[in-house]
Amino acid sequence: MKYRQLGDSDLTVSELALGSWLTYGGGVERQQAEACVHKAFDVGINFIDTANVYGRGAAESFLGEVLRGRGRSSYVLATKVFFPMSPSDKGLSAAQIHKQIDASLQRLGTDYVDLYQCHRYDPNTPLEETMTALTEVVQQGKARYIGFSEWSPAQIQAALGLPNVEKFVSSQPQYSMLWRQPEAEVFPLCADHGIGQIVWSPLAQGVLTGKYKPGAPPPSDSRAANDKMNGFMSELRSDRVLSAVQNLQPIAQGLNLSMAQLALAWILRDRRVTSAIIGASRPEQVADNAAASGVDLSSEVLQEIDRVLAPALPQAARA
DSSP, rough: OOOOEEETTSSSEEEEOOOTTTTTTTTHHEEEHHHHHHHHTTOOOEEEEEOTTTTGGGGHHHHHHHHTTSSSGGGGEEEESSSSTTTTOOSSSHHHOOOOHHHHHHHTTOOOOOEEESOOOOSSSSSHHHHHHHHHHHTTSSEEEHHHHEOOOHHHHHOOOOOOOOEEEEOBBBBBBBBOOOGHHHHHHHHTTTTTEEEEETTTTTTTTTTTTTTTTTOOOOOGGOEEEEEEETTOOOOHHHHHHHHHHHHHHTTTTOOHHHHHHHTTTSSSSEEEEEEOHHHHHHHHHHHTOOOOOOOOHHHOOOOHHHGSSOOOGGO
């Protein structure tokens, strides 16, 4: 496993991070979930990403239990705040940020998180209020650094322009071979300001593993077949996309890589990406994904990937 520095922070994180959206504390059996966390550490992953809203606290509680007894300085822990935890508990107001960080720390069984992220932008709270509250969280020692997920360039720029507040060190956008939009504006803006990318859905929710075939039902043990975890997958599973993805198979085979390894190596080709978050339901998936760290893809391979995926990409991503 190779490691990269996260933006202008002093955090050194593994090129792959273990995520917990839809899986731990809900979609995956407890024994399997624990095995995935243990395997992550075995293969050198030191970065764990979660959020208060995952399972409405269940993912954080699970991680708090499974990480208990492991040296706190041996891993980097990130969580998020924004989405509703109850009808009245949501958003990025100062009151919510202070309430939710305390609740997250209690569930996680720790005094601090390394990274506290705004899960989305809150248009209903003044940005100054949000940034001041996040700064207070850092000053209180409850978080070492702050980040955001899926903010627009204008929103990022506005936060960067505020005086006397903590600066963001991380951005968490969706990014994969099939979803390249952050490359246009978010990546360069963040790179100019010492903000690293921690990308989510690098395997396009499993589609880039090649296990979903055009015209065929999803495998019974897959995310797409699980009603608890397939709510965001309909567009990704169109025959147009799945047919294009199948054409990646010969490329992966020629490099002696799994499809997942090829997709993750493609993500990590860009040094602006600090880490890619993987979601695993079996420890074997963790080990397979981890082997993508350190894989270099030639310019010829990258060009061939672009060629075979062209029919599946939005027009803007083909330019």
